Amino acid sequence: MIEARFRAAGRKLLMPYLTGGLTDGWVEYLRAFVEAGADAIEVGLPFSDPTLDGPTIQEASDAALARGTTVRSVLADLNGLDLGVPLVASTYYNLVAHDGPERFCAALRDAGFAGLIVPDLPLDEAGELITAAGAAGIELALLASVVTPAPRLALIAERSRGFVYAVSLMGTTGERHEVDAASAALVERLKAELAKSGTARPVLHGFGITTPEHAARASRAADGVIVGAALVRRVLDGAGPEEVGGYLATMRRAIDQGA
Amino acid sequence: MIEARFRAAGRKLLMPYLTGGLTDGWVEYLRAFVEAGADAIEVGLPFSDPTLDGPTIQEASDAALARGTTVRSVLADLNGLDLGVPLVASTYYNLVAHDGPERFCAALRDAGFAGLIVPDLPLDEAGELITAAGAAGIELALLASVVTPAPRLALIAERSRGFVYAVSLMGTTGERHEVDAASAALVERLKAELAKSGTARPVLHGFGITTPEHAARASRAADGVIVGAALVRRVLDGAGPEEVGGYLATMRRAIDQGA
Amino acid sequence: MSSITEVLPRTRAGVMVDPGPRGRFGDHGGRYVPEPLVAACDEVAAAFAEAWADAGFRRSLANLLALHVGRPTPLTPAWRLSAELGIDLLLKREDLAHTGSHKINNVLGQALLATRMGRTRLIAETGAGMHGVATATAAALLGLEATVFMGERDMERQAPNVFRMRVLGAEVVPVRSGSRTLKDATSQAMRHWVGVVDEAYYCVGSVIGPHPYPYMVREFQRVIGDEARGQCAAELPTGVPDYVVACVGGGSNAAGTFAGFVGTPARLIGVEAAGGAGAASGRAGVLHGFRSSFLQDGDGQITEAHSIAAGLDYPGVGPEHAHLRDLGRARYVTVEDSEVVEAAVRLARTEGIVPALESAHAVAWVIRAAASGELPPGASVLLTLSGRGDKDISTLMELL
Amino acid sequence: MSSITEVLPRTRAGVMVDPGPRGRFGDHGGRYVPEPLVAACDEVAAAFAEAWADAGFRRSLANLLALHVGRPTPLTPAWRLSAELGIDLLLKREDLAHTGSHKINNVLGQALLATRMGRTRLIAETGAGMHGVATATAAALLGLEATVFMGERDMERQAPNVFRMRVLGAEVVPVRSGSRTLKDATSQAMRHWVGVVDEAYYCVGSVIGPHPYPYMVREFQRVIGDEARGQCAAELPTGVPDYVVACVGGGSNAAGTFAGFVGTPARLIGVEAAGGAGAASGRAGVLHGFRSSFLQDGDGQITEAHSIAAGLDYPGVGPEHAHLRDLGRARYVTVEDSEVVEAAVRLARTEGIVPALESAHAVAWVIRAAASGELPPGASVLLTLSGRGDKDISTLMELL
Ligand SMILES: Cc1ncc(COP(=O)(O)O)c(C=O)c1O
């Protein structure tokens, strides 16, 4: 479903990220993202120990949890909302395991999510969740990294659903000064694997996309980009939905022009 | 010579102590002691590490040294002085060894000293100094303690010159609340040993004589007392020669009445 | 041969062995790491398997442990405390190991492995600082660099260990997130590792983390249990103690100790901090790359552990402990901070040994269990004294 | 039999043996104590002579040293530092002994003796606090009380050791006189002893004090040298090191080490603090009950020692060292505080061992002598690492 939507977009994709429950009217940011040209939105379900996140998203997780945010409250906030773009949940595996993969995926689906990312769940441990997500109609996107060896990349390409999340650099989420050179190579390898398996699942490039230029550059090879910390940073610094949306819009333009 | 003087005194003996060089006009205290009825005076040659002294005499030693007092300066201050009573030097063995026993004893004699006490020089180590003191005409008084066994007490009695210093309690010099009961026994044992050896060297009771009552009690068995910390304390507290001499005089009276 | 196998209770067959390529201890263990770390973990697993099968590697390690660390550590009969408690208490003296705790056993193993893998830097997380000091030590000894992550709160309460690491030339990185203790230091070390897998080796400090760490660290720590088993055989009329007791933070000293006794009838007791009892009070969960038993709230958020002992201030427990608990082969119990302080002082004043507050947890349980009769009179108890209390002296003095 | 005697150089005959009833080491030693202590010293001497001739006593002590202290301590080749210096440096690891220094060897011997003599309390002086901690430890272990005198200045700079003693149940008495360091603590301990000889045993912490202490303490510490001799025999092609180096405060770790090598061709080097060099810069004198070499001014007043290492902050040296110096059998050299700090950090960063600042004196001399060529390339050097640097960590950090 995400895959179909993405293909229908007919442009390089832009998936902004926000930590669910980060501020009082956090859903307004999602609307602004759509306004700015988002093709999908990644909503983080905050976890106490975000081991793959850098300082910005750690801070956002802590802030959201300090406000009393829970998986349930994020889902409730989104209830009945139709933003017109697919929502992709992202969280750590402990929160999935807490409810059990089946219940967790069913709850996501009921709240209107289309996809799921679990960064600390590598392919080898993902079997149970792949099954549960499939059963619930949730597309579980897998991550691939620049150090993933070829045969494994093929498996990831094959078993990922919705899209493949290309972790372009060796590091955690967060703002960076430049986009890693290895990322284009990873994306090329992934696309080759996907082509071999006969699917054309999009490859989204994430981690470290900070400026419009990064976004434009990264989306040359990839089918699109995921932008997280650069937006969250602005929210944490007090920028409202309009301002953050405005920034996202500059990325949208850069991607559209640069691509 | 001390022994003869003591015998001539015909009364219980009183030997006050002062740390040499303690104050500017420290010799004035010696005059006051004579005035108050001292039969002899013990002059401490201050040492950096007075291991057998309690806090009062430690403080006095430190104060004297801080004033620049040396063995030489004490001897110089006493030069040509005739107080009419024997002077007994007391110090630690390092100062004796520093000059060498011969030179040290000769210097004492030249400054008018008649006797010497070295509390950290037990009988077993005293051979060299006994010889040197004898040669210089300085009477080396040995110490005996309540735990000294009988045969050794006999030797001490025999080899001590001038008098025998009965260390009445187990402890360091300093003021005490009462006079130790064992002291009378020690004095009796010493006198018996002295009698056996055919001499009648006086036995002076030292350590812890703080009040006139102590002095009176102690001099019942002994031939007299040595009073140190109780006087030095007063000097350190700022009392002048007259006041300190006055206190010594009360001891003199108590001894003379109590004996 | 077959008779020996028959003597072992059925349930124990296959306990504390190689957990297989997926690193599973029953339901626990595994490797829940982000994709960028999968290859790095694979590489460590392969290198360890190869090294551990290599007699030359084992010899080098044994040599270092003997010459540099002072192994074997003695087994000290706690005469006076035993008499007071009416039991027979034997202390396995890891406090005498170089750097002051059992952590060095594991670290030297991993540091040798890192050298073998061509890595030039060690990364470590530390709570009480003992693992950090051990890592800094091994790095100095083998000419490697060391970067140690430590919660800010732990840096305050274990300041001397921070100094020790720095004198040894290690970089100590303060971690300001979350509870500012071991949990967050571990998260931060993993984050850092992602970016430097090519040059740096992540030297995990307990039987936690993604496969192969829980297995590998247990193997490097089994020297405690193997030595103790031999020493008990010489010391005890029965050859085997009735009870084997160790404190459990992540659980490495306990795992190493238990490994020597899991095939005997000894009862295995892991003692946790009441405020950090991953095994005794946790629920199944996933953190720091492994599935095990963790303290968490009703929403599945990991809760902060609270222990007077920085090294036990961890909300989870190594996966093999969760498995031993599930099997009933080991029992996990808890003691309160106040009991721990009392036990530390009591051991100091009866045996002249000031234990680490971590180790004092094991002592506290023994004291309580002897008093309550849970430990029957005359019972023989092997207790692993995992470390010395120098680092905790100011904490103890404040509470005395 | 006779051939063995003939192999020993003439001057060494009778060196480091029983100094006889008057405790004389050449011109040094003796017993310069006030009369009230003579009987007490006699009693200690008699009890020691009897105990030391008693195989049962020696067995008890050896047992305690093995089971409680962790002896033998290893001989660690300092691989990286050796390579840097172009020599073959071996470290005798007293830092690994329980409580963290060699002091415990002596203290356990004396504490056992005290028990044998029916004493119920130990008195001790301490500088760095290691002897105080060892005394507190032995007291706890044997159920005795302990009173430790410590200079106020040392209490400040070695605060963790003050805490350790208190946790172990010892009373620590601050000494406010004089330099407020080891010298004054020793004086105060002797003063205190006079009043309590019947119940208390004075546990002297180095090869100083009135006879029999210098002899007895050397005998209790010779375990260092005896072990090291055997270990060197196994480790070195020549069987005996070319140089044997140890730091010298009072000189107990050096005496214990030298005792194992005095009958070999090894050159013996005692390293003193430049500001506390009793042997290298002192003059003959008498203090604390013995005749030896002391720092003193032109008037014969003992001068204050100044060393960054509290345990070397003593103006004299044990009488046997003065004698070995007079004989030319051992050489006494000095190093500056700044070299010591550098040496401590260098050892930490090359070998992963943070030495006590006292022990770092020996390391500093070796580094300097290797650089200057005084230690010829390839020379084998046994260095006694008398203690660990935990107590000195804050001093080191301030200076880094
Ligand atoms: C002395 C000591 N004991 C125990 C522990 C807990 O670790 P583990 O449970 O892995 O043995 C630590 C951790 O820092 C420690 O320092």
Ligand SMILES: Cc1ncc(COP(=O)(O)O)c(C=O)c1O
């Ligand atoms: C570690 C260490 N080394 C050496 C010394 C000096 O003592 P000695 O010269 O008696 O070995 C001390 C004294 O406190 C010490 O703590």
